[in-house]
Amino acid sequence: MGKRILIADDEPNIVVSLEFLMKQKGYAVRVAATGEDALNAIGDFGPDLILLDVMMPRMSGYDVCQRVRENPDWHGIKIIMLSAKGRDVEVTKGMAVGADAYVTKPFSTKDLIAKVQELLGE
Amino acid sequence: MSDRTRIALALVAAWGLVLAAIAAAALLVGADLADHQRAVLAAVLQERAPMLVVVSLLLLVPLVFILKTLFSRYVKAPRRLAEDIRIMQTANPGHRAPVRGSAEIRRLADGFNSFADAHETLKRDVEARVREANERIEQERSRLAALMSELAQSVIMCNIEGRILLYNSRAMQLLRKPLDGAAAAGKAHSLVGLGRSIFAIFDRNLIIHALDSIHDRLQQGARGPVASFVTTTPAGQLVRVQMAPVQGAAAGAAAGDAEQGVTGFVLILDNITRRIETGNRRDLLLQTLTQGTRASLGSMRAAVETIAAFPEMERQAQDRFIGIIGDEAQRLSARLDETVGEFADSLRTEWPLEDMRGADLIAAARRRIETRLGLPTKLEDVDESIWFKVDSYSLMQGISYLASRLHEEFGIREVRFGLKTEGQLAHLDLIWTGAPLGVETTTSWQTDSMETGGEACPLTLKQIVERHNAEIWYQIHKPSQREYFRIAIPWTRPEEATWSAPLPAESRPEFYDFDLFHQPGQTPEQDSMPLTALSYTVFDTETTGLQPSQGDEIVSVGAVRIVNGRLLEHEVFEQLVDPRREMSPEASRITGIESSMLENQPTIDRVLPAFHAFCADTVLVAHNAAFDMRFLRLKEEATGVRFTQPVLDTLLLSAVIDARQESHGLEVVAERMGINPIGRHTALGDSIMTAEVFLRMIPLLAEQGIRTLGEARAASQKTYFARIEY
Numbered sequence: 001m002g003k004r005i006l007i008a009d010d011e012p013n014i015v016v017s018l019e020f021l022m023k024q025k026g027y028a029v030r031v032a033a034t035g036e037d038a039l040n041a042i043g044d045f046g047p048d049l050i051l052l053d054v055m056m057p058r059m060s061g062y063d064v065c066q067r068v069r070e071n072p073d074w075h076g077i078k079i080i081m082l083s084a085k086g087r088d089v090e091v092t093k094g095m096a097v098g099a100d101a102y103v104t105k106p107f108s109t110k111d112l113i114a115k116v117q118e119l120l121g122e
Numbered sequence: 123m124s125d126r127t128r129i130a131l132a133l134v135a136a137w138g139l140v141l142a143a144i145a146a147a148a149l150l151v152g153a154d155l156a157d158h159q160r161a162v163l164a165a166v167l168q169e170r171a172p173m174l175v176v177v178s179l180l181l182l183v184p185l186v187f188i189l190k191t192l193f194s195r196y197v198k199a200p201r202r203l204a205e206d207i208r209i210m211q212t213a214n215p216g217h218r219a220p221v222r223g224s225a226e227i228r229r230l231a232d233g234f235n236s237f238a239d240a241h242e243t244l245k246r247d248v249e250a251r252v253r254e255a256n257e258r259i260e261q262e263r264s265r266l267a268a269l270m271s272e273l274a275q276s277v278i279m280c281n282i283e284g285r286i287l288l289y290n291s292r293a294m295q296l297l298r299k300p301l302d303g304a305a306a307a308g309k310a311h312s313l314v315g316l317g318r319s320i321f322a323i324f325d326r327n328l329i330i331h332a333l334d335s336i337h338d339r340l341q342q343g344a345r346g347p348v349a350s351f352v353t354t355t356p357a358g359q360l361v362r363v364q365m366a367p368v369q370g371a372a373a374g375a376a377a378g379d380a381e382q383g384v385t386g387f388v389l390i391l392d393n394i395t396r397r398i399e400t401g402n403r404r405d406l407l408l409q410t411l412t413q414g415t416r417a418s419l420g421s422m423r424a425a426v427e428t429i430a431a432f433p434e435m436e437r438q439a440q441d442r443f444i445g446i447i448g449d450e451a452q453r454l455s456a457r458l459d460e461t462v463g464e465f466a467d468s469l470r471t472e473w474p475l476e477d478m479r480g481a482d483l484i485a486a487a488r489r490r491i492e493t494r495l496g497l498p499t500k501l502e503d504v505d506e507s508i509w510f511k512v513d514s515y516s517l518m519q520g521i522s523y524l525a526s527r528l529h530e531e532f533g534i535r536e537v538r539f540g541l542k543t544e545g546q547l548a549h550l551d552l553i554w555t556g557a558p559l560g561v562e563t564t565t566s567w568q569t570d571s572m573e574t575g576g577e578a579c580p581l582t583l584k585q586i587v588e589r590h591n592a593e594i595w596y597q598i599h600k601p602s603q604r605e606y607f608r609i610a611i612p613w614t615r616p617e618e619a620t621w622s623a624p625l626p627a628e629s630r631p632e633f634y635d636f637d638l639f640h641q642p643g644q645t646p647e648q649d650s651m652p653l654t655a656l657s658y659t660v661f662d663t664e665t666t667g668l669q670p671s672q673g674d675e676i677v678s679v680g681a682v683r684i685v686n687g688r689l690l691e692h693e694v695f696e697q698l699v700d701p702r703r704e705m706s707p708e709a710s711r712i713t714g715i716e717s718s719m720l721e722n723q724p725t726i727d728r729v730l731p732a733f734h735a736f737c738a739d740t741v742l743v744a745h746n747a748a749f750d751m752r753f754l755r756l757k758e759e760a761t762g763v764r765f766t767q768p769v770l771d772t773l774l775l776s777a778v779i780d781a782r783q784e785s786h787g788l789e790v791v792a793e794r795m796g797i798n799p800i801g802r803h804t805a806l807g808d809s810i811m812t813a814e815v816f817l818r819m820i821p822l823l824a825e826q827g828i829r830t831l832g833e834a835r836a837a838s839q840k841t842y843f844a845r846i847e848y
């Protein structure tokens with residue numbers, strides 16, 4: 001209990017559901033609407049897991065993911081990429097830049113929660 | 123020696139012999155006689171001396187008769203026979219020698235006549251076959267010409283040096299280039315022309331790359347390899363180009379060459395501008411549709427599942443989730459309506475990608491990196507069985523662009539290549555060690571426009587990668603400290619080429635000229651080339667007056683081309699020019715050009731560059747060229763265009779051919795050469811006439827031993843008229 005989850009997505013409609021669900025599961029939640037916000041939030045919020053949307057304005061989810069992986073302090077952070085892009089090449093790229101899982105929208109919330117719990121070792 | 127002298131000499135000799143024989147007989151008889159007998163005989167002979175002289179003279183009569191008969195039988199008759207044979211042989215094969223004279227001569231004539239019969243039959247036979255063959259060729263020609271002109275594609279055939287040997291009218295239309303400044307009222311001029319360089323139309327590297335890849339495939343034993351690429355025309359149209367080699371034993375090809383030499387290539391052009399536009403739009407629509415739909419569905423599904431999972435949630439929270447569902451549902455339907463509306467007229471895309479073996483692409487990229495950048499390359503694991511669909515030129519450019527930035531900005535000394543498959547994707551890796559890159563760097567490299575080895579490309583790496591349905595990223599392999607850019611690209615199975623046999627080339631008469639196959643490349647040794655082998659632009663200008671230095675201007679430029687001794691009437695340049703001043707009534711009368719006709723015409727600074735391109739690689743010809751050249755030279759600074767090619771002047775050449783003539787005006791010279799003046803005093807009309815005059819001059823110059831360009835120029839210079847300066 002008490003694990004922290006950062007949701008980085010610029011679509012408020014999905015954020016509402018994700019935030020509600022994660023809170024219901026007992027996680028502490030922070031929301032970031034852009035890539036830069038997400039990187040800042042990682043510093044002061046210290047999440048255990050990031051739900052990271054690929055398509056954000058300016059800095060993409062791929063870029064955020066690579067930054068996180070470059071920083072040794074953030075080594076333990078799990079990353080689940082969420083994306084409306086579902087082609088093979090994009091999934092391959094997501095995994096290659098360091099995501100732990102790549103989930104294509106629309107997804108089952110139940111599966112997503114299971115994935116989060118699995119990654120957090122619960 | 124005349125026949126008469128010969129007979130006279132023979133007569134004198136024969137008479138002398140007879141007289142000598144009688145004299146000898148008389149001397150012998152005399153020697154045998156006693157002295158008194160001799161005295162009596164001498165007295166008798168002396169008394170009869172006049173009679174003896176008369177008898178000896180009478181002897182001449184039978185001698186003349188005998189000699190004449192002999193002469194006519196055995197000298198004149200064979201001579202006549204020889205004459206008959208000559209006629210049979212040359213002028214009239216049907217002629218036969220009359221059988222007469224002595225038995226021997228008659229037999230000889232008979233023999234010759236039957237020999238002539240046999241010869242004539244044989245000759246007729248051969249001629250008939252040649253005629254038949256020519257007719258067949260002619261038929262095939264016109265069939266091909268019809269086919270070519272009916273083809274929906276543009277076809278251009280070039281020799282290995284890139285000179286155009288054949289094209290159809292579609293190619294001419296497609297490759298028109300408007301004058302700079304677009305809105306010009308004048309017509310566009312085609313860049314296609316016999317003997318012109320294809321490199322003036324398409325990037326040299328693009329053609330060479332395609333030829334290289336065909337060459338590689340040929341060496342691997344592929345039959346009928348075809349390369350294709352996409353490029354833009356000078357007018358900005360997007361064309362898909364398919365290239366097939368023309369193979370054949372080139373004149374002078376090394377004997378024993380296992381591979382048949384590529385002597386040229388055929389380009390088939392397809393204008394895909396519209397198709398690509400539709401395709402691009404369709405792709406964009408499809409992308410917004412799928413991605414947008416996924417996002418909205420994602421939000422809705424999450425909201426629905428949340429409500430379902432927590433039925434006890436507060437009223438307020440529930441309303442919020444229901445609100446989201448309604449909102450997203452509306453967005454979805456709106457997007458669907460929009461997309462369906464726009465979709466209706468979209469066609470199927472044909473992405474101009476070609477099948478290529480991954481290993482071949484890597485080989486091409488290595489060659490380029492090593493030669494252009496001087497950067498050594500190596501291969502790691504390369505799976506040779508991998509094929510993908512690529513625009514090989516742009517992808518290769520992208521790879522060498524990455525290599526050049528690694529080399530220039532991070533001092534990388536060597537790059538390696540790897541290629542393997544993973545599922546549906548091929549992984550093409552550009553590998554190096556020792557220079558970890560930041561995310562900013564790798565991202566900006568993908569979005570900067572590319573430049574390698576001084577060669578700019580309007581595309582970005584990102585665009586190229588997207589075009590291939592691929593992704594590219596940078597990665598470090600920690601254990602080995604190797605770093606790489608990985609391009610993940612869907613792999614395919616190679617298809618057979620859609621067409622392979624190069625068209626046997628042909629079209630309407632002026633659209634082909636195969637003699638160019640044997641033409642040496644344009645060299646600085648032009649001067650030593652024969653006049654018959656050069657390409658010419660024959661041109662004429664009309665002007666507002668005769669004094670360019672006092673502000674007279676060009677109002678019209680006309681030109682026509684001569685290639686391999688043929689006047690190409692379809693390849694002309696004709697353009698009115700706004701002189702930015704009034705036409706004098708005198709000038710209007712001569713040229714038939716009124717000031718009103720020149721309104722809205724392009725000005726000289728736009729016309730001359732187009733004319734310059736039209737003249738590229740040819741020798742200029744004009745009548746009284748000094749006059750026209752003076753106008754062109756005065757514009758050099760303003761237009762930035764210089765006409766540096768050699769110039770021939772038909773006026774000077776006319777003086778070379780016939781120095782005694784008083785006038786060398788174009789009309790007079792044309793009349794002397796038997797040419798009807800048509801369309802005089804338009805720039806194009808005069809150009810055509812000058813060209814006809816020039817063509818007739820070439821053999822006349824040859825009679826005077828003037829055969830090469832250098833000789834013609836030297837002779838021109840020597841003539842009196844050369845000293846006149848405008």
